[in-house]
Amino acid sequence: MKTDLEMNTTDTTKTVRRVLTDYLEKHGHRKTTERYAILDEIYGLNEHFDVDSLFLMMKQKGYSVSRATIYNTIEILLDAELVTRHQFGKNLARFEKSYSYKQHDHLICQDCENVFEFCDPRIQQIQSMMGDILNFDVTHHSLNLFGKCRELHETGNCSRKK
Amino acid sequence: MKTDLEMNTTDTTKTVRRVLTDYLEKHGHRKTTERYAILDEIYGLNEHFDVDSLFLMMKQKGYSVSRATIYNTIEILLDAELVTRHQFGKNLARFEKSYSYKQHDHLICQDCENVFEFCDPRIQQIQSMMGDILNFDVTHHSLNLFGKCRELHETGNCSRKK
């Protein structure tokens, strides 16, 4: 049997579709084509996305779902733990696929808004320790580091600046 | 001379007004009554706030500033490091006074939306280590832990639920 990391895109698509099917059946929700189309689109991306860009990308590909349906579906995908939600300092929710993804956190350049990922085991330790101390059942966390990427730091500007 | 922690509210008010004055002069901005009124209001609070609640609180006290001015002023206070900005999982910016406040992070109850504070030195270590590794000049971070507070965990409900 393959480990998650060995799976290719097709495998992953199949697997997450299966996870979604199980979730929908378990919760008595219908298996609509839109839900699977949105899931596929999300798992075809390798970057963070927001609802509007997802809507536009799908529209451009000729598969048009309404924004309302995307918002609805993302709620389901969040609950099914197939997607995670982030906020990188703006009032705009951003998402990313999460199935079989190693837990990671983000480093955001204040200038080019580029998002980098990193992982540090101490965060999990802090998370569980604080849960114990403060009598909380901590389910997840969000750690964002903000700063200047190397390019901005060295040249005073970033190429990707918006 | 007093340490920051020994200062009372009046002392703090004076000090932060002075910090703001220095900032405004340094940046060639005008010292308007609104800016000081907003600063005073913020430093009179002991909780996180959002722009609209600040607007309503000031209005109720008879000191009415426009929301636009509050948004403008908060930009200045952020830049002057007199206020910090947070997002606790909602698309709503929340703020808190930051002068002489020990760096801390937040634990948020998903049910009652109550926000608790904690501090762990390892976060600073992670922050500087990741900056070194990824060639970033990390200026600040935001760590939020999300979960169920004790009350929610034990009773399935929180008294403060909205």
Add this chain to the structure above:
DNA sequence: GTTTGTGCAAATTTTTTGCATTACA
């Protein structure tokens, strides 16, 4: 007296909601 900053209202942006229609079960 200049000009910056404020207030107001309108515009934008992001998300939510209501309701008629579609399509899953």
Add this chain to the structure above:
DNA sequence: TGTAATGCAAAAAATTTGCACAAAC
């Protein structure tokens, strides 16, 4: 066929912007 889900458009919520007027300097 009954009902949940979709699409659309309108509403809501948060923030930004434009412009006339007020008040710092």
